[in-house]
Amino acid sequence: NQLRELAEGLAAAASKQWSAAPLVPGAQLTGETTNATNPAKRSQVVGQWQAADSATVELALRNATDAFESWNATPAAGRAAILEHAADLMESRMAEYIHLCTLEAGKTIADGIAEVREAVDFLRYYAAQARELFVTEQLPGPTGESNTLQLSGRGVFVAISPWNFPLAIFTGQIVAALVAGNTVIAKPAEQTNLIGYAAIRLLHEAGVPAAALQYLPGDGATVGAALTKDPRVAGVVFTGSTETARAINRALAARDAAIGVLIAETGGQNALIADSSSLPEQVVKDAIGSAFTSAGQRCSAARVLYVQDDIADKVVGMLAGAMKELVVGDPALLSTDVGPVIDADALGQLQEHAARMDREATLVATAPVTDAVDQGSFFVPRAYELQSLSQLTRENFGPILHVLRWKSDELDAVIDDINRTGYGLTLGVHSRIDETVNRITSRVRVGNCYVNRNQIGAVVGVQPFGGQNLSGTGPKAGGPHYLPRFTTEKTITVNTTAAGGNASLLTLA
Numbered sequence: 001n002q003l004r005e006l007a008e009g010l011a012a013a014a015s016k017q018w019s020a021a022p023l024v025p026g027a028q029l030t031g032e033t034t035n036a037t038n039p040a041k042r043s044q045v046v047g048q049w050q051a052a053d054s055a056t057v058e059l060a061l062r063n064a065t066d067a068f069e070s071w072n073a074t075p076a077a078g079r080a081a082i083l084e085h086a087a088d089l090m091e092s093r094m095a096e097y098i099h100l101c102t103l104e105a106g107k108t109i110a111d112g113i114a115e116v117r118e119a120v121d122f123l124r125y126y127a128a129q130a131r132e133l134f135v136t137e138q139l140p141g142p143t144g145e146s147n148t149l150q151l152s153g154r155g156v157f158v159a160i161s162p163w164n165f166p167l168a169i170f171t172g173q174i175v176a177a178l179v180a181g182n183t184v185i186a187k188p189a190e191q192t193n194l195i196g197y198a199a200i201r202l203l204h205e206a207g208v209p210a211a212a213l214q215y216l217p218g219d220g221a222t223v224g225a226a227l228t229k230d231p232r233v234a235g236v237v238f239t240g241s242t243e244t245a246r247a248i249n250r251a252l253a254a255r256d257a258a259i260g261v262l263i264a265e266t267g268g269q270n271a272l273i274a275d276s277s278s279l280p281e282q283v284v285k286d287a288i289g290s291a292f293t294s295a296g297q298r299c300s301a302a303r304v305l306y307v308q309d310d311i312a313d314k315v316v317g318m319l320a321g322a323m324k325e326l327v328v329g330d331p332a333l334l335s336t337d338v339g340p341v342i343d344a345d346a347l348g349q350l351q352e353h354a355a356r357m358d359r360e361a362t363l364v365a366t367a368p369v370t371d372a373v374d375q376g377s378f379f380v381p382r383a384y385e386l387q388s389l390s391q392l393t394r395e396n397f398g399p400i401l402h403v404l405r406w407k408s409d410e411l412d413a414v415i416d417d418i419n420r421t422g423y424g425l426t427l428g429v430h431s432r433i434d435e436t437v438n439r440i441t442s443r444v445r446v447g448n449c450y451v452n453r454n455q456i457g458a459v460v461g462v463q464p465f466g467g468q469n470l471s472g473t474g475p476k477a478g479g480p481h482y483l484p485r486f487t488t489e490k491t492i493t494v495n496t497t498a499a500g501g502n503a504s505l506l507t508l509a
């Protein structure tokens with residue numbers, strides 16, 4: 001039944017027209033429209049979107065500033081109820097969002113389903129957390145005084161979101177800021193404006209006031225930079241490159257304004273370490289899942305497989321065999337494992353890296369080339385064997401896995417290598433020796449360690465996700481410490497005796 005509903009929903013969604021434009025009360029929209037295209041079918045226009053101009057950005061900032069006091073005064077339980085309503089709406093229209101994720105972001109149906117579920121999980125998780133967090137806490141104190149601690153939103157929050165989770169991360173960032181009492185200006189990634197627009201419309205329908213949540217599609221210079229340098233902005237929540245996070249941090253710091261908050265989740269150079277006690281079949285299955293799901297376009301994805309030399313030949317041989325089974329193609333087909341990468345730029349960067357690897361490393365495995373590949377921005381998965389991790393000079397955001405061998409006395413050197421990258425997002429460990437697992441997980445400085453399983457797909461509320469060092473500022477999305485970062489605290493001390501709470505003026509100092 002569910003499958004039939006999904007199929008019917010997908011078919012209905014396929015006949016709809018899609019568009020996006022700024023959602024800013026009072027704006028006169030005059031900007032040019034741009035075509036949105038399907039990454040799997042270069043020539044297919046899937047909708048139009050209109051970018052925000054500078055006047056619209058300014059109006060959005062004014063609206064968000066004006067709307068803050070009343071949205072922040074709405075009881076947290078009321079804000080949480082709106083999120084819960086939005087979760088129900090999104091679930092009931094799951095097929096439409098899956099279709100959009102395939103159409104505009106090139107996601108497979110399986111990834112589209114995961115995307116909608118994660119967005120719904122974020123809505124319900126932050127709603128539940130807000131209900132618990134926003135209770136006025138009575139603090140113990142001296143007799144004659146009452147001390148309470150109140151949480152409040154900070155003001156205007158800007159959400160700058162990535163194209164690789166255009167619904168899940170987009171929604172998660174926005175609703176965390178909103179439910180904490182902030183007004184939000186959402187700047188989607190330019191590649192996924194249509195999905196972002198549909199999500200914002202749904203949140204409005206669920207009851208978020210239009211001025212409390214505004215939508216500003218556009219480029220980084222006109223929209224992103226204008227927002228982050230504005231003194232009216234209290235904080236920014238960002239997922240994307242480390243370089244952009246640094247630029248946002250500098251912009252916030254340079255303002256003659258209150259000190260802005262930055263919550264950033266950035267890149268990685270994620271390793272999977274397998275020792276000789278691990279099961280080669282499982283290592284290969286999890287390496288493939290972690291490196292090539294979502295066409296490798298997850299910041300959690302495995303980029304480097306460190307395999308102990310005694311099992312290395314076996315693992316590399318099995319990897320080559322298994323990769324021959326990967327089906328690269330149209331993400332709308334259920335048979336497809338690996339869809340396109342997001343656009344021609346992304347493809348160009350991967351090709352450039354592969355060309356260097358072809359010269360400087362050894363190609364050990366590839367997936368088969370299919371007819372679909374010429375029609376869009378497809379990169380056929382590859383695996384290279386390296387001599388040293390230093391051959392990787394940047395994060396390669398796509399389906400390329402790098403293999404390195406290590407000897408039994410080199411485990412600490414491997415750990416040092418990984419830490420030296422400065423990134424610290426995910427780590428996979430495959431070993432059946434507890435002592436080895438403990439040594440690795442305690443020494444490697446990352447945000448998420450996964451032992452004897454794949455290293456992607458962190459579940460909201462169960463596996464809080466986020467990195468350290470170059471990989472982000474924390475706190476982790478989908479974890480208990482995330483919402484508090486969007487709030488500010490107020491301590492209220494009241495003299496409750498007629499004569500005064502403090503017995504003597506002399507004790508005041």
Ligand code: UN1
Nearest residue numbers: 297298299300456457458
């Ligand atoms: C990202 O790619 O920005 O664990 C984050 C995962 C996802 C998060 C990825 N839940 O793979």
